[in-house]
Amino acid sequence: MNGVYNESMKLAIHGGKPIRTKPLPAWPQYDEEIEAAAQVLRSGKHARQSGSRVAEFEEAFASFFGVKYAIATSSGTAAIHIALAALGIGPGDDVINTAHCFIGTATPVVHCGAVPIFADIDPRTFNIDPDSVREKITPYTKAIVPVHLNGCPADMDHLQEIARQNRFYIVEDAAQAHGATYNGKLVGTFGEMGCFSFWEDKIISTAGEGGMVITNDEQLAKRAKMIHHHGELREDGDYYKGERLYFHPFLGYNFRMTEVQGAIGLVQLRKLPHYIAMRRKNAHLLTQLLRDVEGVIPPYEPENVTHVYYKYILTLDRKVLTTPAVEIAKAISAEGIPATRRYPTPLHQQPIFVEKRGFGNTNAPFIKPWYQGDVTYGSGLAVAESLPNDLIMLRMNPFLNEEDIEDIAQAIRKVIHYYKTHDPVVH
Numbered sequence: 107m108n109g110v111y112n113e114s115m116k117l118a119i120h121g122g123k124p125i126r127t128k129p130l131p132a133w134p135q136y137d138e139e140i141e142a143a144a145q146v147l148r149s150g151k152h153a154r155q156s157g158s159r160v161a162e163f164e165e166a167f168a169s170f171f172g173v174k175y176a177i178a179t180s181s182g183t184a185a186i187h188i189a190l191a192a193l194g195i196g197p198g199d200d201v202i203n204t205a206h207c208f209i210g211t212a213t214p215v216v217h218c219g220a221v222p223i224f225a226d227i228d229p230r231t232f233n234i235d236p237d238s239v240r241e242k243i244t245p246y247t248k249a250i251v252p253v254h255l256n257g258c259p260a261d262m263d264h265l266q267e268i269a270r271q272n273r274f275y276i277v278e279d280a281a282q283a284h285g286a287t288y289n290g291k292l293v294g295t296f297g298e299m300g301c302f303s304f305w306e307d308k309i310i311s312t313a314g315e316g317g318m319v320i321t322n323d324e325q326l327a328k329r330a331k332m333i334h335h336h337g338e339l340r341e342d343g344d345y346y347k348g349e350r351l352y353f354h355p356f357l358g359y360n361f362r363m364t365e366v367q368g369a370i371g372l373v374q375l376r377k378l379p380h381y382i383a384m385r386r387k388n389a390h391l392l393t394q395l396l397r398d399v400e401g402v403i404p405p406y407e408p409e410n411v412t413h414v415y416y417k418y419i420l421t422l423d424r425k426v427l428t429t430p431a432v433e434i435a436k437a438i439s440a441e442g443i444p445a446t447r448r449y450p451t452p453l454h455q456q457p458i459f460v461e462k463r464g465f466g467n468t469n470a471p472f473i474k475p476w477y478q479g480d481v482t483y484g485s486g487l488a489v490a491e492s493l494p495n496d497l498i499m500l501r502m503n504p505f506l507n508e509e510d511i512e513d514i515a516q517a518i519r520k521v522i523h524y525y526k527t528h529d530p531v532v533h
């Protein structure tokens with residue numbers, strides 16, 4: 107697009123013709139999964155205690171990740187809760203979380219009775235910044251929960267070094283990064299425990315909700331199994347079968363996965379390598395098509411990682427245009443390409459934390475006598491606070507074809523061209 111005005115350049119948001127009127131392909135799309143779910147429904151064995159699909163899914167998942175144990179859960183949030191609880195994280199402890207993420211990465215800390223301490227992020231990968239982590243460590247820090255955000259692995263070399271030096275645990279939040287690798291190793295296998303989500307739009311899904319915890323540690327796996335199943339243990343060592351003694355050595359929950367979810371997960375897992383390949387192909391094509399669009403910076407993919415592009419995040423280049431991300435996102439959406447901001451309120455600025463809204467009508471667990479440290483929320487994380495104003499989130503999915511990607515690029519090109527040439531500050 108050159109500087110000469112023509113009618114096709116009129117933005118859809120201003121009444122012009124949109125780049126695209128046909129919706130982009132939906133995600134997820136199930137086929138064999140439907141028959142797998144129907145078989146479970148017909149069998150009458152719907153709970154994991156009576157059927158075998160969840161157990162098979164766990165076995166297949168553990169095998170895919172090359173780990174000894176996998177425990178299927180009702181959600182990704184439950185998976186993180188179980189992992190922290192299995193590690194013994196509780197009242198008086200704090201856990202370092204990233205400030206730029208969905209809240210489900212941090213609330214499990216509070217649900218364990220511990221306190222999240224938020225660290226800033228790297229402006230290129232949007233993942234937790236190891237230097238900020240070092241600054242946030244307290245005498246009460248027991249763990250860190252790095253998120254592999256948008257499918258891009260966190261800086262595990264540095265995070266592992268920090269964890270080793272300070273003797274705390276790593277619980278990886280790989281909710282958005284199934285199959286991503288760092289130095290050739292699958293994420294989720296670096297920490298004591300790795301957690302995944304199978305929520306509706308995740309890289310693989312299990313009919314709307316679901317999650318998984320993985321570990322190589324037998325004791326942690328045993329505790330995780332008990333915790334996800336009412337803290338129950340049966341004498342024969344099996345958690346679900348045999349005579350039920352109603353014997354509960356642990357505080358537990360009902361965080362079990364259903365058989366329908368397990369059956370769907372098994373099919374989805376088989377498709378994972380193909381899905382990853384397609385996501386990467388599509389994302390790389392889009393990055394290539396946006397190369398010449400001055401004003402947007404495509405996602406950064408460090409050399410030592412396999413990014414699985416759960417989402418495709420554009421950064422607006424503030425040297426070129428100053429329009430807020432929210433406006434740009436609305437204009438791209440009007441062109442027929444769904445776009446939004448990415449996590450506009452960082453976690454340390456969420457009211458639950460700023461006002462230390464805890465259990466019941468108390469501030470537990472954020473203050474004394476529950477926690478001896480001193481945590482304040484609300485400010486002090488410069489990148490996490492300013493960056494969301496520069497980020498545009500686009501959906502990436504394996505069913506997009508080249509034409510779809512070209513439309514996405516074209517919509518971005520059109521919108522950026524308009525705002526760039528009308529920028530009141532830069533021009």
Ligand SMILES: Cc1ncc(COP(=O)(O)O)c(C=O)c1O
Pocket residue numbers: 181182183184207208210211253279281282302303304305315316317
């Ligand atoms: C990074 C991250 N952590 C945790 C969660 C929580 O997972 P779920 O929605 O399955 O509880 C999600 C997703 O929804 C997520 O994206």
